[in-house]
Amino acid sequence: GRKSAKLASIHSWEENVFVYDLVNSCVPGIPADIWTGLHDHRQEGQFEWTDGSSYDYSYWDGSQPDGGLHTDPEEEDCVQIWYRPTSALRSWNDNTCNHEFPFVCKIASLTIH
Numbered sequence: 001g002r003k004s005a006k007l008a009s010i011h012s013w014e015e016n017v018f019v020y021d022l023v024n025s026c027v028p029g030i031p032a033d034i035w036t037g038l039h040d041h042r043q044e045g046q047f048e049w050t051d052g053s054s055y056d057y058s059y060w061d062g063s064q065p066d067g068g069l070h071t072d073p074e075e076e077d078c079v080q081i082w083y084r085p086t087s088a089l090r091s092w093n094d095n096t097c098n099h100e101f102p103f104v105c106k107i108a109s110l111t112i113h
Helices: 013-024
Strands: 034-039 078-082 091-095
Touching: 013 034, 013 078
Parallel strands: none
Antiparallel strands: 034 078, 078 091
């Protein structure tokens, strides 16, 4: 059957570094914020990956996720890996989903018979 790509799910520190550094090797200038496939669209605070894989790793920055406490509550449903001088490098933040950031997609490996 056909395989469809999904925004990247991240399950280890090594994968977090790989995804972030892959995008930033292609984007000139200061480190870019990038989208991941993690979200809490269905239920606030219950995060899940768009590819259906288990939520078994996270690297939230400081007070994150905050669900948009500083804007409209429960408005920040998508998760980015971000860069801030005062934050841990490659840490995560929940954000409103309408921002345009670079991203990486994953596709399941192809089995050849």
